[in-house]
Amino acid sequence: EHSAEHVYNEIAYPLVEGVMEGYNGTIFAYGQTGSGKSFTMQGVVDPSSQKGIIPRAFEHIFESIQCAENAKFLLRASYLEIYNEDVRDLLGADTKQKLE
Numbered sequence: 001e002h003s004a005e006h007v008y009n010e011i012a013y014p015l016v017e018g019v020m021e022g023y024n025g026t027i028f029a030y031g032q033t034g035s036g037k038s039f040t041m042q043g044v045v046d047p048s049s050q051k052g053i054i055p056r057a058f059e060h061i062f063e064s065i066q067c068a069e070n071a072k073f074l075l076r077a078s079y080l081e082i083y084n085e086d087v088r089d090l091l092g093a094d095t096k097q098k099l100e
Contacts, residue, residue, distance in 0.1 A: 004043055008056045016060045027053060041079075054079065 019025040029037040043052025079090040087099040
C-alpha cells in the first residue's frame, strides 16, 4: 500500500546514511515467489516514482560522494539471489551461474 519512495525513505534511507558514515549495510528481501521482492529492490525506470531501492540507494550514495570534500570512498555492492539453496550473483556477467 506504500509508494516506492515511502519504502525507501523509511527503510533504506537511514541505512544508506549509516553506510556513508562507514558502516556496512544490508537490505534483505525475503518472501514467496511473486511477492514483489525484485520489484521492490529494482523497480522500473519509468515512471521515476517506481524506481526501486537499489537505484535510489545508488543515487543517494553518489550524491553524497559528490558533495563530500577532502574524502575518499570505496564502494562495494553485491546483489545476490538465494533460491533453493543456490546462490547467484545478480550483478555478475552470468546471472545464471551458481556461486560456491
